[in-house]
Every structure is written in C-alpha cells, then in structure tokens.
Amino acid sequence: MADTTDTRTRYHHGDLKAALIEATLGLLSQKRIEDISVADAARAAGVSSAAPYRHFADRDDLLAHVAAEGFIRLNAATAEAFDAQPPGSIESIIAGGCAYTAFGAAHPELFHLMWGTTRDHAAYDIARESGATCYGTFQSRLVRTMEAQGLGHHSPEAFGAPLWAMVHGFASLLIGRASQLGGLEPVRHLIAQGTRAYFAGVLRDPPGSPKA
Amino acid sequence: MADTTDTRTRYHHGDLKAALIEATLGLLSQKRIEDISVADAARAAGVSSAAPYRHFADRDDLLAHVAAEGFIRLNAATAEAFDAQPPGSIESIIAGGCAYTAFGAAHPELFHLMWGTTRDHAAYDIARESGATCYGTFQSRLVRTMEAQGLGHHSPEAFGAPLWAMVHGFASLLIGRASQLGGLEPVRHLIAQGTRAYFAGVLRDPPGSPKA
DNA sequence: TTACATATGTTAGCACTCATTACATTCAAG
C-alpha cells in the first residue's frame, strides 16, 4: 500500500483511481456532466489523458464510480441527520428528509448523475449497490419511527415511498429552479409540514381501505 | 401560407422550426440529450446541418424550445386527467398527479431536459414560461378541491407543494430506476394513498402549529 | 407580368475536442 501523501511528485500516483473520482466530483460542481470528458478528469488529476483507462473501462465506468461515491456521501449526510434526533421520533425522519433534499440542492449535477437515465451498462451495478445501501439507511430509521408511532403493522416500503418521493421531488425541483418554492429554507418547512400531515393522516385513516 | 402537406419534396420546408422540435422530441426517446447534436436533429428532419441555425440561435436555444413543448404536453396530459374526475374531488388531484408521474416515466430524457440543471441562457425563458403555465393548471384544480374539502383557508402554495414534490419525485425515481418501487402501476397506488393521507392529516392537524 | 427584398435552404469548411488505442517509459518490489 502506498502512502497517500505527496501523490503529486511520484510517477506512480498511489491511488489514481480514487483521485480521478475525486477530481471528477470537483468538476461536477463547476460544469455539466455532459461537458466533462475523460480528458478533463485526467487534467484535473494532473495526469495524462490516457491514464484513466488503466483504472476505468471507459467514460461511463468512471461516471458510475462517481455516482457510487455520491450515494456514499448522501448516505453519510442523511444518516448523520437522522441520528442527531431522538430515535423513533418524527423529527428524525424530517431531519433525514431535509438532509436528503439539501444534498441534492447543494450538488445538482452529482444528483443528476446519480439518478440519471439509461446508463445501464454492467458497470453501473456499483452505483446501484451503493444506492441500495442508502435506501437501507432510510428504511431502518423509518421502521423504528413507525413502531414508536404505533404504525408497526404497516408495510415500511408502502408507507415510506411517498415520503421518499417527496424529499426527492423537492430536491429535483430545487435543482430545476422551480421558482415557486423560494429556495431551500422554505422547503425545509414544507418537508416538516408534509411529513407531519402524512403521519397524522395515516394514523387517522390507515391505508388498505382503497376507495376506488 | 404554404400548405403543410408533402413538406419533403419542396425546397422550403413549410414549418421547419416546428419540424425540428418534433424531430428532436423523437430523438429524445432514443438517445440521451447529451448525445443529440444539432446535426442529428437536422438529419431527423431531413434537412442540412446548417438549416437549424436559421430558426434557433444555437443548440441550447433549440433544446429550450423542445423543453417548452414538453411542458405544453405535460400540461395537456395533466389537465385532461384532472378534468376527467369530478371537480373538487380528491380523486381529481390523484388523477392529475398520476398523469404527471406517468408522463415523466414515459419520457425520461424529455423530463430531464425540462428539469435539467443550469441552462439559464435568456433563451430558456420560453421554457420557464410554459412551465409556469403548467403549474397554474395544477394550482387552479387544487384550489377548487381545497375549497370543496374545507381547506379554503390554507395557502394553496404551501399546501400543494408537498403533493407536487411527491409526484415529481416519483417520476424522477422511476426514471432513475429505483427498483424498490416496482414500476408505474404500484406507484399509482402509492400516489393515491399518499395524497389521501396528506389531505386527512391536514384536516386533522392543520399546518400553522409549528412544534419546533 | 416583372423586379426586387426577404426568408429559408444548401454546400463547404474551419477549428476544435473527444474517446480510445498502440507502444514506449518509469519505477517499485522481489
């Protein structure tokens, strides 16, 4: 294992693979995904434009790894927010949801890459995996809250999906500059409001009584 | 005014501007936005690669018009769904929401283009405008339902935002292949469930009583 | 009808950038 210090001076980079992912993450905060080339990533990492191909099959493979890293960070951000609130509380769900939305709003292009369309090469399995991990974090916290709120008999998937969709939607709308929302701060209140109303509504009128 | 038949044979196309938008919409169901060039659109419209520049300032201008057309169609789809249900009913809101999500799921790349990041050239005003129209359709139906359900005293923006975010989020998640959701049909039920619970919850515990 | 101005096409081409590959070079470890 090479030590990760002074990676610039040496011919052998140490961990070019990670460095390229990092460099691409940096570029993503400056330009659109479609404008980021393998050559760009290599330049940002201070390496020749052919070097990345020793570590990634092609451009899509690199982007898949970047997306996976995005999910890891999203997971970290939400987990921290969840666990900063009392376990089992509705507040913890709200906090996690706000963190999710805030992450999307703060990293628009990365968020788009993570949830982008039709890149289903085999390489993208790695992104799917870390996405699933991220989902697991949400679900485990949600189950605890559902039990604490007397909703333990409901399916966590069915109960959680609208909440997940809501915070995901807010993120996507903020990225898309939906001007009606007025920015991230108002949205935090909307998330809290929406989540509380949803919990209250399910408690009052449990799903499973389809009307039509 | 030229007649719109047999546009192929004539030197003057008739309405190349519309034809190019249409052609690009067609391409969007086959490839990613980033892989669509002005030349592609021109080819698809059966015209030289320089012709589009008579009608659009540049590539982004063309894409802006395509996005605007997307909003027009989204608006039509949701309005029809809204109005196929009794006015003022919660079912009408659910139907409109399902149509929104279904539209996104059916046109992934178009949806991404419409809500894409950071293309804020002046040309994009046209897309914003038709986006706002689309929002107006939603809001007018929502207001009627809110009044019918005894929620007329709430702010439509604040009340509607979580619902909008939810259906938007479902669309985005379906596009991103969130496998946990199991496709469009299950999601329809989730939308109905979520919407009903949200209405019930607000009726029970009106927003405006912030807890923290 | 004729003549001209304007709108809408075409052809040709510039100046780039890109993804990817083949082959040479460097360096660290055994």
Add this chain to the structure above:
DNA sequence: CTTGAATGTAATGAGTGCTAACATATGTAA
C-alpha cells in the same frame, strides 16, 4: 536486475458547433 504494473506519448478517426457564401423560393409592389 528482472519483472510487471502504472503512467506517459502520440496518433487516429470521427464528430461537433457554427459561419460564410451561395441558391432558391415566396410575397409584394410597380
């Protein structure tokens, strides 16, 4: 001091956005 993985060099070929110059159709006014 050999070996082989990790990088660099150089090049290929394709495609891009966009412009300039030229061609044809259309509408309008004489």
